[in-house]
Structure formats: structure tokens, C-alpha cells
Amino acid sequence: MTVDQSNENFSHPLFEYMEKMPGLDVAMTTADKILNWGSRNSLFVFPMATSCCGIEFMAAACGRFDLDRIGTVARGTPRQCDVMVIAGTITVKMAPRVKKLWDMMPEPKWAIAMGSCAISGDFYRNIYSVVPGVDTFMPVDVYVPGCPPNPDHLFEGFKRLQDKIKAKRNGEWVEPETRPVSGMQMPSVPRYGTDRDPAYDQAQLMATQQMGLDGNLLRPGVELPKPVPPAPEPAPEDATDGGDA
Amino acid sequence: MTWAEDATQLAVDRFGLEVCEHEGPEVGADQLVAFARALKDELDFCFFVYVVSVHYPQVPPVEADAEAGTEAIPGIRDRTVVNYRARRLANADRPTETFAFRTTVPTGESCPSVSSVWVGADWQEREQFDLVGTVFSDHPDLRRIMMPEDWPGHPLRRDYAIDTSHFPWR
Numbered sequence: 001m002t003v004d005q006s007n008e009n010f011s012h013p014l015f016e017y018m019e020k021m022p023g024l025d026v027a028m029t030t031a032d033k034i035l036n037w038g039s040r041n042s043l044f045v046f047p048m049a050t051s052c053c054g055i056e057f058m059a060a061a062c063g064r065f066d067l068d069r070i071g072t073v074a075r076g077t078p079r080q081c082d083v084m085v086i087a088g089t090i091t092v093k094m095a096p097r098v099k100k101l102w103d104m105m106p107e108p109k110w111a112i113a114m115g116s117c118a119i120s121g122d123f124y125r126n127i128y129s130v131v132p133g134v135d136t137f138m139p140v141d142v143y144v145p146g147c148p149p150n151p152d153h154l155f156e157g158f159k160r161l162q163d164k165i166k167a168k169r170n171g172e173w174v175e176p177e178t179r180p181v182s183g184m185q186m187p188s189v190p191r192y193g194t195d196r197d198p199a200y201d202q203a204q205l206m207a208t209q210q211m212g213l214d215g216n217l218l219r220p221g222v223e224l225p226k227p228v229p230p231a232p233e234p235a236p237e238d239a240t241d242g243g244d245a
Numbered sequence: 246m247t248w249a250e251d252a253t254q255l256a257v258d259r260f261g262l263e264v265c266e267h268e269g270p271e272v273g274a275d276q277l278v279a280f281a282r283a284l285k286d287e288l289d290f291c292f293f294v295y296v297v298s299v300h301y302p303q304v305p306p307v308e309a310d311a312e313a314g315t316e317a318i319p320g321i322r323d324r325t326v327v328n329y330r331a332r333r334l335a336n337a338d339r340p341t342e343t344f345a346f347r348t349t350v351p352t353g354e355s356c357p358s359v360s361s362v363w364v365g366a367d368w369q370e371r372e373q374f375d376l377v378g379t380v381f382s383d384h385p386d387l388r389r390i391m392m393p394e395d396w397p398g399h400p401l402r403r404d405y406a407i408d409t410s411h412f413p414w415r
Contacts, residue, residue: 093393095414128400128409129392137413200410207412 032169039082039108040165041071043158046081046105048098050088053115053148057087060151070158078104083161086140087148089117089124090131099213102138110141110165112157115148119179122147125196132196135179135216137208145180176216252288252344256280268328269345274356277348281329281362290331290344293363296370297328298377300352302403325352325379329359352402355382376401 018024045067047057061067061074075081078101090098102111113134116122121132134140141164144157167174208215253270256262260280262270272280284290306320328347335341350356358381360367370381371390378399381387389396398405 092396092411092414093391126407128405128407128411128415131414197408200408203410204412204415211413213413 036166036169039169040162043070043072043083043110043161044081045072045074046078046084046101047074048084048086048088048101050090050094051117053087053118056148056151057085057114057154060154065151065155067155067158070155070162072158078102079106081105082108083110083112085112085114085154086118086134087114089121090134091129092131093129095131095134095137098134099137110161111139112142112144112161113140114144114154114157115146117147119143119145132201132204133179136204137213137215139214140216141177143177143180179216252284252290255283255288256346259283268347270347272346272348274348274350277357278359278362280346281331281359284331284344285362288333288344290333291363292332292334293359293365293369294330294332294343295328296359296366296373298373298379299326299328300377300402300404301326323352324349325356325377327356327373327379331363350379352378353380355380357382358384360384375399378402 047054049055049057057074059065067074072083078084082105084102084105086098102109111134113119117124117130118134121130124130125132131137142157142161144153146153149157164174205215253264256264256270256272260270260272260276262272264270301321301324303323304321307315307318309315309317326347326349328345330343330345332343333341348356356379358366358370360370360381361383367385368390370379370384371386371388373379374381374384374387375389375391376399388394392400393411396411398409400409
């Protein structure tokens with residue numbers, strides 16, 4: 001997607017007036033700092049809790065750990081939320097609903113993939129109905145690995161998200177997180193397919209790209225095919241033929 | 246004599262069925278609804294517990310090989326076994342009892358629905374249709390209930406490939 005640069009020299013009488021006002025730029029940067037502070041310290045969470053990670057999220061929200069003390073409140077509607085915490089296995093039937101709820105959230109918004117199922121579909125990765133990671137169809141800012149992660153880990157994930165928001169609002173470049181590689185020891189009993197065929201991952205990511213779903217395409221071990229460049233436009237005949245027509 | 250034995254008696258005497266000890270009687274598809282109706286009306290099995298379909302794919306028989314010393318293995322014909330269980334609730338005179346029965350249909354052919362007898366069988370038969378693909382004739386609303394509406398195939402059949410793709414979600 002190309003950035004529209006036609007508004008580079010945008011001017012407005014109000015802006016010209018504001019530029020002339022003494023001290024307003026200082027006030028604006030101060031206000032920006034306050035907005036930055038408020039933005040990262042009042043993260044309203046939409047808990048997309050589908051399974052046991054949701055229980056850990058509830059534990060984190062309850063009195064012993066108390067998500068409220070970092071200004072994080074769980075809300076029941078995506079319209080009021082800044083962060084979506086995907087806590088649990090997302091199935092093929094649930095995925096369009098998750099995507100719809102994600103699209104309903106107002107900008108700016110962030111997503112936390114909590115637990116190994118949301119990150120990669122861990123145990124259930126080979127099952128016909130489970131999405132192998134929510135980052136295939138939506139952007140994920142912070143990965144919180146664990147099965148399920150403790151409330152401490154979730155707090156650490158929120159801390160990382162706050163750092164990211166702070167840096168981004170200050171205009172700094174933040175390296176996007178990639179999906180963490182599982183260090184889990186596989187069970188010794190044989191089971192059907194301990195890993196998914198990378199060809200499926202590639203095919204699925206190509207399909208999501210074609211559908212316009214913006215997942216995190218950075219993936220260790222999966223090489224995406226390069227997009228086909230558009231065909232060059234035919235040169236106008238008038239310029240080449242020299243006015244024969 | 247407990248009520249489950251009464252149900253066994255009903256199956257043997259009136260319907261002429263052979264009763265297996267653990268799995269209950271094998272009821273023909275043509276008299277399934279009549280049997281379920283008799284269970285509910287006469288023996289008070291008013292509570293429907295489950296219906297579970299099991300798909301057995303076709304396995305060709307293996308002939309005996311004298312040189313290798315292997316024995317002959319009979320083949321399995323392609324069929325779907327539909328297992329039912331109904332419960333009779335307890336009262337002051339008797340404890341609660343369950344009674345299981347089953348029917349066998351060739352895969353792809355329809356099985357009569359017992360949702361006219363037990364209303365609770367409605368959604369469970371939809372689930373079995375969704376996952377195993379058993380078609381229940383005379384069912385009021387036979388649609389998918391768990392998988393997405395546009396899902397191809399029935400995933401709990403034995404011949405279903407587990408790594409079936411479903412773009413773009415999988």
C-alpha cells in the first residue's frame with residue numbers, strides 16, 4: 001500500500017494561526033506527552049477468551065494480581081477497547097468472528113496473543129478445525145507464550161505493549177515481534193504429525209494475503225513467495241509513433 | 246428384575262432382537278422408531294442421553310498365507326453404526342437406569358430419526374450429521390450445527406484427511 005503524499009504541503013488557516021501563537025508548540029508537545037501517558041496507562045482490554053487461557057486472564061484481572069492497577073480494565077464490547085487479548089484456541093468457525101470483532105475496535109488498537117494456542121495452535125495445530133496461529137489473519141503486537149501463561153507473564157506482556165506504545169508515539173522505530181519458536185519437549189509417545197507441513201503455512205499465508213487479511217508475515221522457517229510485480233503498462237502509442245495516427 | 250432387563254425382554258420378545266451384553270440390541274432401521282416409542286411410552290425411558298455414530302470404512306479381506314504363516318482376516322464392509330442410549334429417571338421405588346441400543350446402516354444411506362420420540366435427539370442428530378455424515382430421514386431441521394456452514398465433508402469419518410485445508414483460516 002502506497003502512502004498518499006499529496007497532502008505533504010497541507011495548509012489551513014487554523015494551522016497557520018496556531019503556528020504564529022507563541023508557546024503553543026510547547027503546549028502541544030506537552031499535551032502529546034500527556035496523551036501518550038494516558039494512552040499506555042489506560043488500556044481497555046477486550047478479552048477474546050475462548051478456553052483455559054481465559055481463566056488465567058480472569059485470575060490476572062482478579063484481586064490477587066489485579067490488572068486494574070496498571071489501568072487495564074476488561075470491557076464487554078470491542079467498541080470501547082484498545083487491546084484485544086486473544087486467549088485460547090481459535091477455530092476455523094471462530095476466526096471470522098474474531099476478525100470481525102477486531103475490525104469493530106476503534107483505532108489505535110493493539111493485539112496480544114496469549115498462550116501457545118493463539119500463537120501457533122500448539123497441540124491442536126494438526127486438527128482440521130483449528131487455526132494455526134491468529135497472526136495468520138490479523139496483526140499481533142505482543143506474543144505471550146505459555147500453556148497457559150501465568151498472570152505474571154501476562155503482566156510482562158502488557159509491560160512490553162506499554163513500552164511499544166510509548167516508543168511508537170514518540171516516533172521511534174519498534175522492531176515487530178515475531179512468533180516465538182516453541183521450546184517445548186515433544187512427548188515420547190508417537191502421535192500423528194508432530195509438525196505441520198510448511199507448504200500448508202505458505203499456502204495459507206498466500207491465501208490470507210489474497211484475501212487482504214493483514215497477518216504478521218514474519219515467520220521463522222517459512223519463506224513467503226515474492227509477490228508478482230504488476231505488468232508494465234503499454235507505452236502510449238502517440239509518443240512512440242510520432243503522430244502517425 | 247430391573248427396568249433395563251425389562252427393556253431387554255421387550256427387545257427379545259416383541260421385536261425378536263438379539264441382545265449383546267454390553268452394546269444392547271441391534272435394532273433394524275425399519276423398526277427403530279417403533280422400538281424407541283415402546284421404550285418411552287411403556288417403560289418410561291423418557292430421557293434421551295446420546296446418539297453417537299461411528300463410521301467403519303471398508304477393509305478388504307486378507308487371505309491366509311501358508312508360507313508366511315498368517316491367518317485369514319475377514320474384511321469390513323463400509324457401514325455406520327448409530328448408538329443410542331436412553332435413561333429412565335429414578336423415583337421412590339427404583340434407581341435410575343439406562344438402556345443402550347444401536348442400528349447399522351450402510352454409509353450414505355439414511356437412518357430414521359428418533360427426534361419424533363425424544364425431542365432431545367434433535368440437536369444431537371444434527372451433530373452426528375455434521376461430524377459423521379449420517380443422514381437422518383424425517384428429521385425436522387437437518388443442518389450443520391458445529392462446523393462452519395460451508396465446510397466440505399464430514400470430519401469424523403475415518404477416510405477424512407486430517408490436514409484438510411480451509412483457506413484462508415487454515
